[in-house]
Amino acid sequence: MTDRRSSRADNRTKTIMRAALDLALEVGYAKLSIEAVATRAGVGKHTVYRRWPSRGLLFLDAVLSLSTEGLNHPHTGDVVADLRETMAKAVDLLGQPPWGPLYQALIGEAQHDPEVAAALNRRFIEPQTADTLARLKTAKEQGELAPDFDLDLAFDMLSGPLYYRLLITQQPITHDYIDRVLHAAFAGMSPRPHAR
Amino acid sequence: MTDRRSSRADNRTKTIMRAALDLALEVGYAKLSIEAVATRAGVGKHTVYRRWPSRGLLFLDAVLSLSTEGLNHPHTGDVVADLRETMAKAVDLLGQPPWGPLYQALIGEAQHDPEVAAALNRRFIEPQTADTLARLKTAKEQGELAPDFDLDLAFDMLSGPLYYRLLITQQPITHDYIDRVLHAAFAGMSPRPHAR
Structure with missing residues (x-):
């Protein structure tokens, strides 16, 4: 009985998240309201508010419920190839609906809502950063990175330009x-001394 | 007479933009409404709509009316020092009110409103990019950059990590x-051959 009740609650949670995503894609996140989500999901407004204190946190859960498989790095022994593969998968996700526009809207909301920003970092950005860092540590041990390269900065250097395009120039x-x-990050801007 | 009338219109435009910025700082951009701006500025709602078709474009004009002096690069002959000076000025602007939180909110809005995104690029990002590019071209001519460095990517590589912190990790x-x-971008991630 308890199981059946909790599975009904789970289904309702999924229905509400699905309604939020559908509406965000149809009318844009800016026009999304809890009322409209509740109506689309066929539940009362309070049913939504019992689960999520704000529109932003509902949207966060809904976007992060979408699959983002393949964002962990392979470890083939060629760090540039492995980074390229994972970045290509991220870019394929970003470049098309539903993930691309929804993720972009989520980051937009994070600029106005510190709770959304913090949860996005904790649940999505930090695990990705940790996975990249693990891949780069192996590369450093294997002599594929400059021994003094600032590993803690690597994710910013590689992801920064992608986010810059996504959010600023929108190219x-x-x-x-x-x-x-990848070429620019690995080669660097300085002229190189001639190799012997 | 025409002059006096147009100067009165100018003053009204400035009063409305000031009201938008004050309210955005006080209650947050998410809660900003054209109605509230009009009331704060002491004008009718239609006076605001006659000047700006949307809240986002009003906010864009208001934020870009703030001074952002010092973002053009010096040309001292030391490209890293010159980039550092301009980036430090940008970071000082970003790190404190009013510019920092207002600019962040503007980028947030750009994620939901393509007109805001396009105007932000045209009026703010593109001139900055062109100035950086001019500085880097000189550096390349003077042998301070790798001859094959992808100049068109330099602004993305240098600004990307800053925007990533501002918008994603919010550190x-x-x-x-x-x-x-700067060190990471110039040195690169690859191990360097020993200099002769």
């Missing part, structure tokens, strides 16, 4: 762009 | 962080 992020970023 | 952007970004 398309292509696989070619990833190749250019 | 403080310090002068020390700038030094680390």
